Amino acid sequence: MFGDLPEVLPSKQPFWDRPGVLAEKALVESSFNSSYSRASLLAACAEHSGDWLFALPLASCGLHLDDEAVRVAVCLRLGLDVCSSHECHCGSAVDVRGIHSFICKKAPGKIMRHQTLNDLMIARSFSAADVPVTEEPSG
Numbered sequence: 001m002f003g004d005l006p007e008v009l010p011s012k013q014p015f016w017d018r019p020g021v022l023a024e025k026a027l028v029e030s031s032f033n034s035s036y037s038r039a040s041l042l043a044a045c046a047e048h049s050g051d052w053l054f055a056l057p058l059a060s061c062g063l064h065l066d067d068e069a070v071r072v073a074v075c076l077r078l079g080l081d082v083c084s085s086h087e088c089h090c091g092s093a094v095d096v097r098g099i100h101s102f103i104c105k106k107a108p109g110k111i112m113r114h115q116t117l118n119d120l121m122i123a124r125s126f127s128a129a130d131v132p133v134t135e136e137p138s139g
Helices: 013-030 035-045 067-078 110-128
Strands: none
Touching (some): 013 035, 035 067
């Protein structure tokens, strides 16, 4: 009766949605006027890009994000404005995306986070090798 249709039609909704979703995605991608916007979309569409949203908020393990950290993470992921334009204390201009904070040598907390991660990874590596580890006291 319907010669063009396959004998067994797929019963899964994604099969039927795929052409429309791909068309809408192409329309959105073609509307970008900057490589930053395109990169934000591609990063958000990447497999496992939203997995951080499923992390359990365990403060004792350092896995607790306050509201401001979540706001900034979501803004960065979606390519939204993070802050208002201003001048950094290093003298550089900061745009509304706030990306300068990733490269600023004087970014508050950057060195502390780096050192904490290094200490944690080094201590865990030695502990895994059954080498006794004693961390230096702060100060």
